[in-house]
Structures are given as structure tokens and as C-alpha cells.
Amino acid sequence: MNxxxxxxxxxxxxxxxxxxxxFVVSGVFAQIDKGKMQVSDYSKSYYFxxxxxxxxxxxxxxxxxxxFVMDMSGKTFPTNKSEYRSIWHNKPVSQGRTGCxxxxxxxxxxxxxxxxxxxxxxxxxxxxxxYWEYVEKAREYVKTRGTSNFAEGSESNAVMxxxxxxxxxxxxAFSGMLQGQKVHDHETLFAEMDxxxxxxxxxxxxxxxxxxxxxQSILNHYLxxxxxxxxxxxxxxxxxxxxxxxxxxxPDDYVDILSxxxxxxxxxxxxxxPDNWWHSKDYYNVDLDMxxxxxxxxxxxxxxxxxxxxxxxxxxxxxxxxxxxxxxxIPSNNIDENARQFRFSNGTTSDDHGMQxxxxxxxxxxxxxxxxxxxxxxxxxxxxxxxxxxYFFHEDYxxxxxxxxxxxxxxxxDVIKLINE
Numbered sequence: 001m002n003x004x005x006x007x008x009x010x011x012x013x014x015x016x017x018x019x020x021x022x023f024v025v026s027g028v029f030a031q032i033d034k035g036k037m038q039v040s041d042y043s044k045s046y047y048f049x050x051x052x053x054x055x056x057x058x059x060x061x062x063x064x065x066x067x068f069v070m071d072m073s074g075k076t077f078p079t080n081k082s083e084y085r086s087i088w089h090n091k092p093v094s095q096g097r098t099g100c101x102x103x104x105x106x107x108x109x110x111x112x113x114x115x116x117x118x119x120x121x122x123x124x125x126x127x128x129x130x131y132w133e134y135v136e137k138a139r140e141y142v143k144t145r146g147t148s149n150f151a152e153g154s155e156s157n158a159v160m161x162x163x164x165x166x167x168x169x170x171x172x173a174f175s176g177m178l179q180g181q182k183v184h185d186h187e188t189l190f191a192e193m194d195x196x197x198x199x200x201x202x203x204x205x206x207x208x209x210x211x212x213x214x215x216q217s218i219l220n221h222y223l224x225x226x227x228x229x230x231x232x233x234x235x236x237x238x239x240x241x242x243x244x245x246x247x248x249x250x251p252d253d254y255v256d257i258l259s260x261x262x263x264x265x266x267x268x269x270x271x272x273x274p275d276n277w278w279h280s281k282d283y284y285n286v287d288l289d290m291x292x293x294x295x296x297x298x299x300x301x302x303x304x305x306x307x308x309x310x311x312x313x314x315x316x317x318x319x320x321x322x323x324x325x326x327x328x329x330i331p332s333n334n335i336d337e338n339a340r341q342f343r344f345s346n347g348t349t350s351d352d353h354g355m356q357x358x359x360x361x362x363x364x365x366x367x368x369x370x371x372x373x374x375x376x377x378x379x380x381x382x383x384x385x386x387x388x389x390x391y392f393f394h395e396d397y398x399x400x401x402x403x404x405x406x407x408x409x410x411x412x413x414d415v416i417k418l419i420n421e
Contacts, residue, residue, distance in 0.1 A: 092389025100154025127176020167239025
């Protein structure tokens with residue numbers, strides 16, 4: 001094998017030398033064509049049309065995405081939105097490929113609450129809040145020397161926390177998408193920030209000013225630079241004055257209600273999940289009966305609500321856009337604080353997703369809630385579907401799988417009074 005290779009190398013050298021000689025001689029008689037550049041579409045090459053296509057097809061065939069789910073064939077559910085007693089809300093907005101449901105759901109809730117209080121329809125920028133949330137996460141990462149959680153997720157009260165510090169802006173002033181971009185996509189954005197911070201940790205380069213400057217540079221590249229002033233209805237605002245003077249929102253007016261047994265009831269506690277990365281201890285923890293009473297009363301009274309919890313159950317159907325609890329999982333009468341805590345403790349209930357509650361319907365089979373969603377699952381049936389961007393939750397699903405909700409404090413005066421006592 002080696003002798004054969006050596007022989008062929010010598011032959012190639014001779015051929016190459018001959019060609020070079022020919023090139024030099026021919027150059028004496030004619031000027032070589034300088035040529036020009038053109039665009040070549042390599043997507044039509046064999047690699048893309050055949051090799052890569054077959055590789056991806058093999059991956060799809062051999063990768064199982066199947067799971068056991070509830071058989072809902074033959075069942076009917078109250079999925080007519082017009083039959084729900086609902087509040088004003090902007091149409092559902094997609095969060096694209098981001099982990100920012102916490103911001104989309106809470107921003108939507110605040111938009112509805114601005115209408116409730118002032119009869120004013122506004123569309124706020126989610127990405128303005130997300131931008132500064134990433135900056136604050138990076139700040140905490142430096143402060144804790146890389147032990148705090150730096151991820152895409154967060155909690156509903158992070159929106160109020162960022163508004164208190166950085167104000168708010170309308171969607172028209174900062175969309176968080178670059179020219180020509182139609183869908184939010186943070187995959188590369190987050191990967192760059194995450195890699196950078198890991199390198200900071202590995203090299204112990206804990207210069208906060210430098211780190212935050214770099215993080216903002218990455219954010220500016222992918223989201224754009226947040227505005228410091230803008231015009232709304234012919235008047236100039238800063239993010240701070242837009243929040244206080246135009247929106248007239250008071251972030252401290254919103255509270256978070258929680259129900260789990262691992263913390264004392266009737267007390268303010270920490271919600272012990274990774275997305276509560278700043279370890280907020282401002283959650284009003286109440287027993288499950290009070291939680292469900294306060295939640296239902298708030299929706300019936302017309303208050304916008306953001307709710308968060310688990311959406312990974314086999315009885316959470318993105319095809320029918322409904323969420324129920326089947327008897328084979330647990331009978332309705334057996335859903336209590338112990339069943340709820342058991343699932344949270346063993347990880348089958350997790351802090352997956354945040355959504356806005358915009359309506360309610362009472363039936364002989366129990367109470368149903370109309371849910372406005374920013375995730376992709378509620379859009380599986382296409383834009384022509386009248387329920388595009390919505391879900392329908394049975395109260396049992398809320399009782400078993402939804403862990404907390406955010407709402408204006410006036411909606412839950414009984415809870416606040418109970419805990420303040």
C-alpha cells in the first residue's frame with residue numbers, strides 16, 4: 001500500500017510540473033482572462049439535494065417523537081370562544097423560538113389591565129423587558145461568580161421588576177426584531193451570551209462593567225438598541241415617563257399568588273424554581289381552596305390574570321387545544337394539595353409555561369377558562385382556525401397543574417388581608 005502511494009505521488013508531481021510549464025509558455029502568447037465573480041446557489045448542489053436531505057430524513061425516521069397521550073376521540077369540549085365571558089385583550093402574539101412566555105403572558109395581562117383601568121388600548125414591547133432582564137441576569141451572574149441561573153426563562157413578576165427600573169415602551173418603538181425579520185428567534189442570541197459568560201467564569205474575568213457592556217453589545221446586534229425616547233400620539237416620552245404618565249401603571253400594584261405545601265401557608269415565600277433566579281420571596285402562598293377561590297373570583301370580576309405551570313401532560317392536547325385531567329390519572333374528587341405537591345416534588349409538575357387567562361365559562365361539567373397563549377402548540381391548527389393562539393382549560397387542570405398566578409392586588413384583597421394579618 002505505501003509503495004503504491006509513493007509511486008502515484010511521483011506521477012502527480014510530474015503531471016503538475018508539465019502543466020505549469022504549459023501554463024508559463026501559453027502565457028507568453030496570450031493574456032490570461034481576468035474573470036469575474038458571480039453568485040452560485042449551492043442549495044441546489046448534490047450535497048444539499050441528496051446527501052443532507054437523506055441524512056435529515058434518516059434522523060427523522062429514526063428519532064421517535066411519539067408519546068402516550070389521552071385518547072380524546074368522540075369527546076366534545078366547550079371550545080367556542082364566543083360562549084365565554086371574556087375581557088378585552090390584544091390578539092395572541094407568537095413568542096417564536098424564544099423562552100420568553102413569562103414576558104409575553106404578563107405583558108398581555110398588563111395591556112388588558114390598562115384597558116380595564118383607563119379604557120386605553122396599547123401594545124407594549126415584550127422585547128424591551130427581555131433585553132433588560134438579560135442584562136440583570138448577567139449582572140447577577142457576575143455578582144454570584146457564575147452560580148446564578150442564566151437561562152431564557154423567568155417569572156411573571158420579573159416584568160414588574162424590570163418596569164420599575166427601566167420603564168416600558170410601545171411595540172412600535174422597539175419590536176426586538178431586525179429589518180425583514182418576522183418571527184422572534186433567540187437561539188443564536190442566547191447561545192452567544194451563554195458561551196461568553198461561561199468563558200468569563202472559566203477565566204475569572206469578573207469585571208462587571210466589561211461583562212455588561214459585552215452582553216449589551218450582543219443584545220444590540222440581535223434585538224436592536226432600546227430607545228431612550230420616542231413619540232406616542234404626538235408627545236415625546238422616555239421609557240420612565242411612558243410608564244408613569246401615559247400607561248399610569250404602578251408595578252407594585254401587582255401580586256403573585258402561589259399554592260404549594262413545601263412552604264408555610266398564609267405567608268410570603270420564595271417560589272423555589274430555577275426561573276425565579278433572583279430568589280424573590282414575594283409570593284403569597286395560600287392553601288389550594290383559597291388559591292382556586294381567589295383565581296376564579298378574579299376572572300369572574302373581570303381582572304386580567306397571568307397563570308403559570310405545567311403543560312406537558314398527555315391530557316394537554318395541542319390538537320384540540322384543551323387541557324383536562326382524566327380519571328385514569330386522578331379522579332376529580334381526589335385532586336387536593338397533597339396530589340398537587342406530590343407531582344411538583346417528583347418533577348411531573350414543573351414550571352413550564354406562562355399564559356394569560358382572558359375568559360370563563362361555567363358548565364354542568366365544571367368551570368372552563370379561556371387561555372390566550374404565545375407558544376407554538378396553540379397554533380398547530382393554523383391561522384384559519386378560530387382558536388388560533390388559544391387554549392381551553394378545565395378547572396381540574398388548573399387545580400392540579402397550575403402553580404401560581406399574577407393579578408392586580410385589588411382582585412385578591414382577601415388573600416392579602418389574610419397574609420398581612
